[in-house]
Amino acid sequence: MENIRIKDGHFIFGGCDVVELVRRYGTPLYVISEEVIKRKCSEIREKFLCKYKNTRAAYASKAFLNPAMCKIIEREGLDLDVVSGGELYTAIRAEFPMEKVFFHGNNKTIDELKMAIKNDVGRIVVDNLYEIELIDKISKEYGKKARLLYRITPGVESKTHRYISTGQVDSKFGIPLAGNIIFEAVEKGIKCENVNLLGFHFHVGSQLFDNRSYLNAVDVVTRLMKDVKERYGFITKELNTGGGYGIYYFKGDKPKPIDYFIDAIMDKIYKRCSEFGLEIPTVVIEPGRWIIGEAGITLYTIGFIKEIPGVRTYVSIDGGMTDNPRPALYGAKYEALIANKVDSEKNKLVTIAGKCCESGDILIWNLRVPKVASGDILAVLNTGAYNYSMANNYNKTPRPAVVLVNEGKSEIIVERETYDDLLMRCRVPEYLK
Ligand SMILES: Cc1ncc(COP(=O)(O)O)c(C=O)c1O
Numbered sequence: 409m410e411n412i413r414i415k416d417g418h419f420i421f422g423g424c425d426v427v428e429l430v431r432r433y434g435t436p437l438y439v440i441s442e443e444v445i446k447r448k449c450s451e452i453r454e455k456f457l458c459k460y461k462n463t464r465a466a467y468a469s470k471a472f473l474n475p476a477m478c479k480i481i482e483r484e485g486l487d488l489d490v491v492s493g494g495e496l497y498t499a500i501r502a503e504f505p506m507e508k509v510f511f512h513g514n515n516k517t518i519d520e521l522k523m524a525i526k527n528d529v530g531r532i533v534v535d536n537l538y539e540i541e542l543i544d545k546i547s548k549e550y551g552k553k554a555r556l557l558y559r560i561t562p563g564v565e566s567k568t569h570r571y572i573s574t575g576q577v578d579s580k581f582g583i584p585l586a587g588n589i590i591f592e593a594v595e596k597g598i599k600c601e602n603v604n605l606l607g608f609h610f611h612v613g614s615q616l617f618d619n620r621s622y623l624n625a626v627d628v629v630t631r632l633m634k635d636v637k638e639r640y641g642f643i644t645k646e647l648n649t650g651g652g653y654g655i656y657y658f659k660g661d662k663p664k665p666i667d668y669f670i671d672a673i674m675d676k677i678y679k680r681c682s683e684f685g686l687e688i689p690t691v692v693i694e695p696g697r698w699i700i701g702e703a704g705i706t707l708y709t710i711g712f713i714k715e716i717p718g719v720r721t722y723v724s725i726d727g728g729m730t731d732n733p734r735p736a737l738y739g740a741k742y743e744a745l746i747a748n749k750v751d752s753e754k755n756k757l758v759t760i761a762g763k764c765c766e767s768g769d770i771l772i773w774n775l776r777v778p779k780v781a782s783g784d785i786l787a788v789l790n791t792g793a794y795n796y797s798m799a800n801n802y803n804k805t806p807r808p809a810v811v812l813v814n815e816g817k818s819e820i821i822v823e824r825e826t827y828d829d830l831l832m833r834c835r836v837p838e839y840l841k
Pocket residue numbers: 468471489512611613614615650651652653694695696697698
């Protein structure tokens with residue numbers, strides 16, 4: 409793994425000795441490398457934004473979001489995809505340019521839509537027919553004209569965990585193409601005076617290593633672009649092709665370079681548009697995991713070690729499914745190392761157990777490690793995406809801090825939660841006191 413450096417048997421990440429980070433900030437600790445994020449964004453600029461005209465790249469912030477991340481993304485010249493009122497609010501508070509925000513969601517509430525429209529969000533990605541009239545009405549109230557993309561369900565299968573596959577016909581996301589619904593939606597979009605329909609969106613799934621589902625989706629959406637042009641004279645000005653590019657977590661994962669996806673998608677869009685006599689729309693991509701996944705590690709302190717003779721050795725850590733629910737949720741696998749003994753020979757097989765009161769709270773089954781002791785530090789790799797953002801307070805566990813590292817410097821960007829934070833919103837009715 410290219411981000412791994414070793415010095416005096418210690419793991420160095422973002423130029424920082426992680427043992428020092430633990431001493432300073434405690435564990436569990438999310439550590440995010442600014443350098444990796446910048447490298448990823450620069451690759452997107454080089455291989456997509458500069459290479460192809462009329463393109464935009466939005467960072468899918470559900471993967472990892474806080475005000476500092478908004479600032480990095482803004483500086484790197486990317487747009488932002490948000491999927492909830494909370495993510496939108498974070499972007500607003502971080503003063504992220506609203507015209508560069510794409511607002512998603514399969515069940516946006518009225519209050520969320522109001523916040524988006526009032527703040528002149530760049531695009532609302534409409535997920536169903538009923539949203540359109542609501543947006544039109546709210547836009548009218550605020551004297552605005554909301555810019556819309558319609559998310560379609562392209563009806564394509566993707567090879568990934570079924571919980572993160574989104575493009576198939578039977579999906580809760582997007583406007584179905586069967587029947588007349590999509591045409592009804594386009595007619596509405598054209599007729600409603602307070603909206604400006606700009607084009608279409610699809611997102612086929614996440615953690616993908618194959619570009620076929622994207623290409624199949626481009627086939628479907630360009631056919632739709634042709635149909636709506638013929639029926640209504642509607643010109644698709646923008647086509648958002650979603651995110652989903654996979655990264656390496658564990659042996660067997662075979663991530664592809666980003667241009668494997670981008671070049672194939674662009675080539676297919678150009679070909680189909682030329683075949684159908686369509687104008688080339690502005691093309692948008694929306695990666696989340698690919699930008700942030702490899703930028704993060706999580707550090708834990710090893711606690712009790714339990715050896716069941718002839719069965720297994722459980723090594724317990726001070727976190728688990730509360731800071732990383734992915735193994736319990738998707739059976740996700742991670743690589744990890746003992747950060748203060750990186751050089752030592754790995755001659756033991758252990759299972760890393762989280763501290764939640766759940767048998768399923770196992771972070772890693774069968775990890776090869778050197779002889780470990782209580783107090784050693786475990787570093788789990790490539791945890792930048794969907795770890796901090798999916799963390800929770802189960803068993804009244806405070807969420808860890810997030811530290812940003814760069815060239816040997818470290819800075820807290822999210823403070824560790826305290827027990828008082830956990831109780832801050834609880835109230836005891838008078839009669840129970
Ligand atoms: C609409 C949309 N765009 C982008 C993404 C980002 O996905 P990923 O993090 O896999 O790139 C998602 C999540 O799967 C999504 O639902």
